[in-house]
Amino acid sequence: MSAPDPGEQALLVVIDPVARRVDGESVRIARDVLRGGAATKICLPEGPEEVERALARRGRRRPVVIGDDRALLHVVTVLYRRRELAEVPVSVVPVGPLTAVSLARTLGVPLGPVAAARAVLDGVERPLDLLVDDSGGVVLGGLWIPGGGEGPGGGTDAPAGPAGPNGSAEAGEGGAEAVDPAGAGPGPGCATAEGVPGGGGEGHQPWWSPAARTARSALTLLTGPAAGGRAAVPGCTRLRVEADGELITDLDRPVTRVSLTAAxxxxxxxxxxTHDAGHPLRSRARRVTVSGPAFRYRADNVLAGPVRRRTWTAAPAGWRLTLPR
Known part of the structure; x- marks a missing residue:
C-alpha cells in the first residue's frame, strides 16, 4: 500500500461520454479538482477504441475514469489484456445513477465528485483480488447465474443492457441494465420480470450499447432449455458446478442461483x-467451472453469454485501486 506522490502525479483522465451526457456538472467539478492537484491529460473518447488508444499512449500517467461501473470495467479489462493491470493503479470518480455505480460504491470509492476526485489525488493504492474467466473477462465484484422461469409481472418493459467490455459473447441483443446497489441478484427461485433487478436510469446508455429489447426478451435469453430431455423445474436451471475439480452439483439437481465472488x-x-435444499452449498476454491445447457450470467453490471461452459479463476491482488486513506 502506497500513497501517490503529489509532486510526481501525472494523470490520464478518461471521461465516459455517458457521464458527460447524464451529469455534466459532476464531470466538470471532478475534472477541475483533478486539474488543480495534478498534471492531467483529458481524454474525451467517443468509442471504446479511443479509450484503448489513449491507454496505450499514456506513458507514465495514471489512468483515472470519470464515469460509471461499465466505464471502469472497460479500462480495467484493457489494462488486463495489455498485461499491465497488476502494475498500474486505477482510479475512478463515479458518475451516474446509483444502480450504475454500485460496484464503485461496494469497492469503497466515494460517490461525490469532490470526495472521489480528492481520493484520486490524496488516497492510497490498495491491492484487490479479482476473477478472470477463460475468455479474458475480468470480474471485480462478483457474478451470479439466475435460475430459469418467469417471475410475476413478466410483461413489464425495461431498458436493455449493452454488451460488456469483457470480450465474451455478452448481452449483445439485450438484457436489463443494472444490478441492485449491493451487487446481489434475486434470491433463490425468484427471477424477476426483467430477469435482473434494478434499472440504469433514464438516458444511461454506454457507447457500445446495441439496440434495446424488452425485459421479456431478456428473460427468454436468460432461460435455458432443460438438460438431456429432463423436465424443466420452474425458476430453476440445470448446471454442473465444479470447484477445484470437486463436483458441487450436477445436471440432475436443478439450481435456482449460482453466485461467485472474490474472497x-x-x-x-x-x-x-439448489431446488431441493434450504441452504446454499458453499465452497471456496481457486478455480470454479460451470457447464450445462447454454446459460447467461451477470458479472458486475454486465450481462454475459450465452455459454455452455465457463471457468473463473481467482487472481489474488490482481489489480490496484486508489481509495481514500
Missing part, C-alpha cells in the same frame, strides 16, 4: 442454491 486469501467464494 480473501486469493480464493473465490461460491454459493449454489
Amino acid at each position: 480473501d486469501g486469493g480464493l473465490a467464494e461460491l454459493a449454489v442454491h
Whole structure:
C-alpha cells in the first residue's frame, strides 16, 4: 500500500461520454479538482477504441475514469489484456445513477465528485483480488447465474443492457441494465420480470450499447432449455458446478442461483442454491467451472453469454485501486 506522490502525479483522465451526457456538472467539478492537484491529460473518447488508444499512449500517467461501473470495467479489462493491470493503479470518480455505480460504491470509492476526485489525488493504492474467466473477462465484484422461469409481472418493459467490455459473447441483443446497489441478484427461485433487478436510469446508455429489447426478451435469453430431455423445474436451471475439480452439483439437481465472488486469501467464494435444499452449498476454491445447457450470467453490471461452459479463476491482488486513506 502506497500513497501517490503529489509532486510526481501525472494523470490520464478518461471521461465516459455517458457521464458527460447524464451529469455534466459532476464531470466538470471532478475534472477541475483533478486539474488543480495534478498534471492531467483529458481524454474525451467517443468509442471504446479511443479509450484503448489513449491507454496505450499514456506513458507514465495514471489512468483515472470519470464515469460509471461499465466505464471502469472497460479500462480495467484493457489494462488486463495489455498485461499491465497488476502494475498500474486505477482510479475512478463515479458518475451516474446509483444502480450504475454500485460496484464503485461496494469497492469503497466515494460517490461525490469532490470526495472521489480528492481520493484520486490524496488516497492510497490498495491491492484487490479479482476473477478472470477463460475468455479474458475480468470480474471485480462478483457474478451470479439466475435460475430459469418467469417471475410475476413478466410483461413489464425495461431498458436493455449493452454488451460488456469483457470480450465474451455478452448481452449483445439485450438484457436489463443494472444490478441492485449491493451487487446481489434475486434470491433463490425468484427471477424477476426483467430477469435482473434494478434499472440504469433514464438516458444511461454506454457507447457500445446495441439496440434495446424488452425485459421479456431478456428473460427468454436468460432461460435455458432443460438438460438431456429432463423436465424443466420452474425458476430453476440445470448446471454442473465444479470447484477445484470437486463436483458441487450436477445436471440432475436443478439450481435456482449460482453466485461467485472474490474472497480473501486469493480464493473465490461460491454459493449454489439448489431446488431441493434450504441452504446454499458453499465452497471456496481457486478455480470454479460451470457447464450445462447454454446459460447467461451477470458479472458486475454486465450481462454475459450465452455459454455452455465457463471457468473463473481467482487472481489474488490482481489489480490496484486508489481509495481514500
